Structure formats: C-alpha cells, structure tokens
Amino acid sequence: MxxxxxxxxxxxxxxxxxxxxxxxxxxxxxxxxxxxxxxxxxxxxxxxxxxxxxxxxxxxxxxxxxxxxxxxxxxxxxxxxxxxxxxxxxxxNDELTISGLPTLLQKWLNPILHRFRAAAGEIPIRIVATHQESDPRTLEQSFRLTYGKAAQPYAHSRVLFTDHCFPVCSPEYLERHPEARDPAALARLPLIDIDWGLAYSAVPRWGNWFAAEGVSPGPVRPVAVHSLSGLALEAAAAGQGAVLAQASFVASDLQSGRLLRLSHRRLQMPDPYVICWGPMTLGRMPARKFLDWMMLETKALRGENVKAS
The missing domain is CATH 1.10.10.10 (Winged helix-like DNA-binding domain superfamily/Winged helix DNA-binding domain)
Structure with a gap:
C-alpha cells in the first residue's frame, strides 16, 4: 500500500x-x-x-x-x-489590531487615540505593545508602528514623522536644582539615560546634547540607564534625574506640567517612525480609516502644510 x-x-x-x-x-x-x-x-x-x-x-x-x-x-x-x-x-472582523513599540504606543498613540474614535466611530481596537517585529508574512490584518530600518521588510509602509529630543525633568527636580537650566551645571547633576542598543548607535545621547551646547563634561555617568523610554520618563517624573526625551513622548506630560523642558536646544532623531501594513490590511474599511487618520494626524509633524477640510 x-x-x-x-x-x-x-x-x-x-x-x-x-x-x-x-x-x-x-x-x-x-x-x-x-x-x-x-x-x-x-x-x-x-x-x-x-x-x-x-x-x-x-x-x-x-x-x-x-x-x-x-x-x-x-x-x-x-x-x-x-x-x-x-x-x-x-x-x-471589524477589530483593528495595532502592534508597535511600547513607548510609542503608550506615550504618543494612546493619548491621541480618542481623536480617531471621535472621527471613525466605535471601532474595536486591539493594542499590542512589543519590541518584537511582526513577521511580514503574517501582517495581513493589522498595522505595525516601528522605527527606522525595522520597516524595510514589510510590504507596505509610510513615514509618520521624524522626532527630536531635548532635556526634561520634574518640577520637584528643578526646585532642588534650579541650576539645571544651565547646560554646564546640568552635566554635574543626576541624569537618566536611555540605551537603545547597538543597532541604534546613532540615536542622540547625553554626550551629543552637551556637545551641541558647547559643553565638554567628560564621560557622562547617569544615575540610571533604561532600555525603555517610557521607564526613563517615569523615573524623571519621579524626580530621579533629568532625561533626554523625545518630543512625541513627552507632549502630554509637558502639557500637564508633570515634566518641564530645560532647554530650547533640540537634537533630531536620525530615522523616522513608520507605519507598516500587509497586502490585505487595507481591504477593510476600519483599516483604511485608521491609515487616513494617521497620515492626517502626523501631517504637521512631517512639516507639511495642513489645510482645513
């Protein structure tokens, strides 16, 4: 047989x-x-x-x-x-799945997501926060929000915006260290750093910012180093030190006064944030609405003229 x-x-x-x-x-x-x-x-x-x-x-x-x-x-x-x-x-299924880098979802997307709901109605949304990139072959019904070269393997992608960073601290920290607005003095105060890993060595760090300010403090020895930007921001909000924060991540904290900007000097991130999707994703109306909304929401961040419709 x-x-x-x-x-x-x-x-x-x-x-x-x-x-x-x-x-x-x-x-x-x-x-x-x-x-x-x-x-x-x-x-x-x-x-x-x-x-x-x-x-x-x-x-x-x-x-x-x-x-x-x-x-x-x-x-x-x-x-x-x-x-x-x-x-x-x-x-x-009308459910919309959005996977993305944890801090990007937590500190940037989540605070503005209510505007999408107001524009598109009650579309069920599943948020998946992970550093693990999706398998491009299975990204059929969802979006992936990621950074830089990580977007290259995906079938479809569009640039959202290129971020920039500047130093921030809590009101309590600034009260204890009023000299923190002086870059030369800030170099001697408690600092919090963010380690993106070897694959992102071009991302600005404290040494880059001090160099842009014309300060040469020698090796920067932060009191804490975090692998997640969100954790570093929470540590700064708790008064543990100043942190070099991305503008998109601290917008709501600056607005609420939870964090304060220490300098007008800013450094641009080397690569943009990108939205990616699979071949079948835009076959559903909720997905098309979300992509349209995202591109409109980030139009000003890309430096494009925004016209009222």
Whole structure:
C-alpha cells in the first residue's frame, strides 16, 4: 500500500461521493463532470491499493473499509471548512489590531487615540505593545508602528514623522536644582539615560546634547540607564534625574506640567517612525480609516502644510 498521501482532488471526490451517495451528485457539488469524478475515484483506489467500491446492481457503494476511511477523511474536510470559516470571519472582523513599540504606543498613540474614535466611530481596537517585529508574512490584518530600518521588510509602509529630543525633568527636580537650566551645571547633576542598543548607535545621547551646547563634561555617568523610554520618563517624573526625551513622548506630560523642558536646544532623531501594513490590511474599511487618520494626524509633524477640510 502506498503510504504517501493521495492527491487532494481524489480525496475531495471521494469525500463528496461518500457523503452524497452518487457520482452525479458529487460532480454537481464540485462543479465537474461525472467522468472527472469517476477518474479521481479510480486514481484513489489505485493509490491505496485496496478495493473501495462494490457494485449493487448499477450503483456503486463503499466497502466497509472504505466507509471507515471516508469517516476519517470527512473529519479532515470538516476541519478544513472550519478553518476557512475562521479565516473569512477574521478577514471580515471589524477589530483593528495595532502592534508597535511600547513607548510609542503608550506615550504618543494612546493619548491621541480618542481623536480617531471621535472621527471613525466605535471601532474595536486591539493594542499590542512589543519590541518584537511582526513577521511580514503574517501582517495581513493589522498595522505595525516601528522605527527606522525595522520597516524595510514589510510590504507596505509610510513615514509618520521624524522626532527630536531635548532635556526634561520634574518640577520637584528643578526646585532642588534650579541650576539645571544651565547646560554646564546640568552635566554635574543626576541624569537618566536611555540605551537603545547597538543597532541604534546613532540615536542622540547625553554626550551629543552637551556637545551641541558647547559643553565638554567628560564621560557622562547617569544615575540610571533604561532600555525603555517610557521607564526613563517615569523615573524623571519621579524626580530621579533629568532625561533626554523625545518630543512625541513627552507632549502630554509637558502639557500637564508633570515634566518641564530645560532647554530650547533640540537634537533630531536620525530615522523616522513608520507605519507598516500587509497586502490585505487595507481591504477593510476600519483599516483604511485608521491609515487616513494617521497620515492626517502626523501631517504637521512631517512639516507639511495642513489645510482645513
């Protein structure tokens, strides 16, 4: 007996024949000719090396072994139908999934997301905060918000904005260290640093900012180094030190007075933030609405003229 799987078309013809009871009915169900069904049934019988059919007058019937074989195959086709139903419902699902870098979602997207809801209605949104980039082959029903070269593998992407950074601290910190507005003095005060990792060595650090201010403090020794910008900002808000913060991440904290800007000097990030999506993402209206809103929301950040509509 051949242990390799039979051709799928032969199995499909066999499943339809056993379920419907005749060659003609199976042919109508599959949209082929009765001759094509008969050919596939003979192919399957030859492949398995066992008789699958017996004649009852002019009518062909399944042998006892074939009936058991058909029951098992039917279970497989039922699972395939369930899988198809799942993927169709997934495609038609109005839920919008947005994956992105944790601090970008927490400190930039989340505070403005209510504006999208106001413009687009109550669209269910799933937010997935992770540094792990999505597999471009599976980004079919969602968006990915990422940074710089990480966007290159994705099928579709558009630049959102290029950020810049400047030093901030808490009101309590500035009260304890009023000299912090002087760059030369700030270099001697408690500082918090953000380590993006070796892959992002061009991202501005404290040494770059002091150099831009014409200050040479020597090696900067921060009191704490965080791998997440969000954690560094929370540490600064708690008064633990000043931090070189991205403008998009501190906008709401500056507005509320939770953090204060220490200098007008700013350094631009070397790469932009990018929104990415898969080949099928824009096939759904909620996704198209979200992309349109994102591009309009970030138009001013890209330095484009914003016209009232």
């Amino acid at each position: 051949n242990t390799a799987l039979p051709p799928l078309r032969a199995l499909q013809a066999f499943e339809a024949f056993g379920r419907l009871g005749s060659v003609n009915s199976a042919a109508r169900a599959l949209g082929v000719t009765p001759g094509a069904i008969s050919q596939q049934l003979k192919l399957l019988e030859s492949h398995v090396g066992l008789p699958l059919f017996v004649k009852d007058g002019r009518r062909a019937m399944l042998t006892p072994a074939a009936r058991s074989y058909h029951d098992l195959i039917s279970q497989g086709f039922e699972r395939l139908l369930l899988a198809q139903d799942y993927i169709v419902s997934h495609r038609l």
